[in-house]
Structure formats: C-alpha cells, structure tokens
Amino acid sequence: MKTGVPWLRYPVLLLHGLGALPLIGRQGQLEPIARFLCRYGIRAYAPVVAPYAPIAQRAHFWRRHLQALLETTRAPKVHLIAHSMGGLDARYLISCLDGYRHVTALITLSTPHHGSSLAYLLLQRPALTQRLVAQLAHRLSHWVLPEAPAALLEALECLTPAYVTEIFNPQVPNHPDVHYISWAGMAGPSTNVPITPCIAPLARYIYRHEGRNDGYVAVRSARWGRFMGTLPADHLRQIGLHLGPGAPFNAKAFFLYLCQWLHHTLEAAID
Numbered sequence: 001m002k003t004g005v006p007w008l009r010y011p012v013l014l015l016h017g018l019g020a021l022p023l024i025g026r027q028g029q030l031e032p033i034a035r036f037l038c039r040y041g042i043r044a045y046a047p048v049v050a051p052y053a054p055i056a057q058r059a060h061f062w063r064r065h066l067q068a069l070l071e072t073t074r075a076p077k078v079h080l081i082a083h084s085m086g087g088l089d090a091r092y093l094i095s096c097l098d099g100y101r102h103v104t105a106l107i108t109l110s111t112p113h114h115g116s117s118l119a120y121l122l123l124q125r126p127a128l129t130q131r132l133v134a135q136l137a138h139r140l141s142h143w144v145l146p147e148a149p150a151a152l153l154e155a156l157e158c159l160t161p162a163y164v165t166e167i168f169n170p171q172v173p174n175h176p177d178v179h180y181i182s183w184a185g186m187a188g189p190s191t192n193v194p195i196t197p198c199i200a201p202l203a204r205y206i207y208r209h210e211g212r213n214d215g216y217v218a219v220r221s222a223r224w225g226r227f228m229g230t231l232p233a234d235h236l237r238q239i240g241l242h243l244g245p246g247a248p249f250n251a252k253a254f255f256l257y258l259c260q261w262l263h264h265t266l267e268a269a270i271d
Helices: 030-038 055-073 085-096 119-123 127-144 152-157 161-171 197-210 251-270
Strands: 012-015 078-083 103-109 179-185 226-231
Touching: 012 030, 012 055, 012 085, 012 251, 030 251, 055 078, 055 085, 078 085, 078 251, 085 103, 085 161, 103 251, 119 152
Parallel strands: 012 078, 078 103, 103 179, 179 226
Antiparallel strands: none
16 A cells, blocks of 8 residues: 555445446456555445446445445445446435435536536437437447446436436436535636547537537536535546546546545544
C-alpha cells in the first residue's frame, strides 16, 4: 500500500454507464481504475451489469453487487461513484431498493440527471433503423455479458429529458441520509477543450439543444445535489477511454482525488 493517501473507512463501488464500449475486454473500463485505487489501500470494486437495460433493471443488478460487497468486506456502508447512466441506477438503488441503508454518499460524474437530448437521435429514427441498432446492441451485450438482458430502446427511453424530469425525478427523490455530489464534463463546442473525434458530431447535436456538454451529457443536466464543478474532459476520457486525439485527462488521478475528498470531507465528519 502506498503512503500519503488516507485509507477510506468504507469501500467504494464504481458504477458504469450505458453501452458496451466501456466494457470492452469484459472486465469493464472502470476495472483498471478500481485496481489503481486498490494500490492505495482503497477497497474499490467495479462490477459489470447489463450494458443495455432500463434503469430499474440495472439497479437490481447493482443491488446484488452491493450486497455481495457488504458481505465480502463486512463493511456496514459503502461509497458510490457513478459515471453517466450509472448515477441514475444508483439513485434508484438508494431510494427505491433500500440502498440508503448502506450508502453514505453518491458521487456522480456526467450523469444525465435531467435527461440527454442524445437519446432522441435514435428514438426519432425510422422503425427499421431502430430495430437494426437494437439488434446490434443485443449482440454486443451478449458478447460482453451473456446472461444480461438487452433492451436498448427501453434504456434510451429512460434517458430522454421528458422521462427523467417528468417521471424519474419525481418518483426517485433524494434520500436525506445520503450525500449527493455531482460533477459535469465539457469538451467541444463553446469550450477550449478538444474532444475525441468520434463523438464530436454528438457534442454538436447536444450543443444545439442543451448547450455545453461532454459529447453525451450537457453540463446543466449533470448538476445534482452538491455540484462540484466541470471537468475539462469529454465523456470517454473521464473514465480513461482514449480513442483518438483529445484533451489530456488523468481519469485514475481524478478518481483517487474523489476518494481523498470522501475521506477528508465526509468520513472525517463522522469521527
């Protein structure tokens, strides 16, 4: 264990977002980050759930992992750090599946707490296009996690601004016993932050509808609870995915910073 970094009292569960891309290799893109945190004595875990499934369904998978983590570590509580859709899963887990009993804090990174206009890109396409893309998603999901259900269109419905703001948020209120902290990311239009080329068209689309964004989620949509700020990184680089030129961003160092913040700000208040 390296010195200079305080040891967290509670373990950390990392929750990934929608899509199979971050799960290439079947271990999940957050797994290297979890291993990095473990080098500093932090009990970090990054399991994988269905990459293409609605929020409620994914939340039930996360609950199983949460229960397994509690049994393995014998810890009474955990911290959650969630990227993208994983933050909505976590909120559902906390408020609707009694997760609040075992969660001290939820930190979300570029979670569409007010939905993402990007969801409409596919949902407003012809039925044939939707069906073909959904079939591709099903194959990717089966390759990454054979036992996981795949329902891309239903998952995207859960991410539309209309659904999140009018249905999800009213039905999934914050729990008073849990700390909610959020971060946003930005790159591309109206910023001086280079964006990964493959998601640049997505960033332009979102910018026309919601303003500054990270290629997937608008800055204003990522705000929830205690808002900490906006990172100079696109949606992929926030979790260490480098698929072309773009702004330099050290995802591992940032997640380590989040753990330090949890220790100094929240756990210190418990003592």
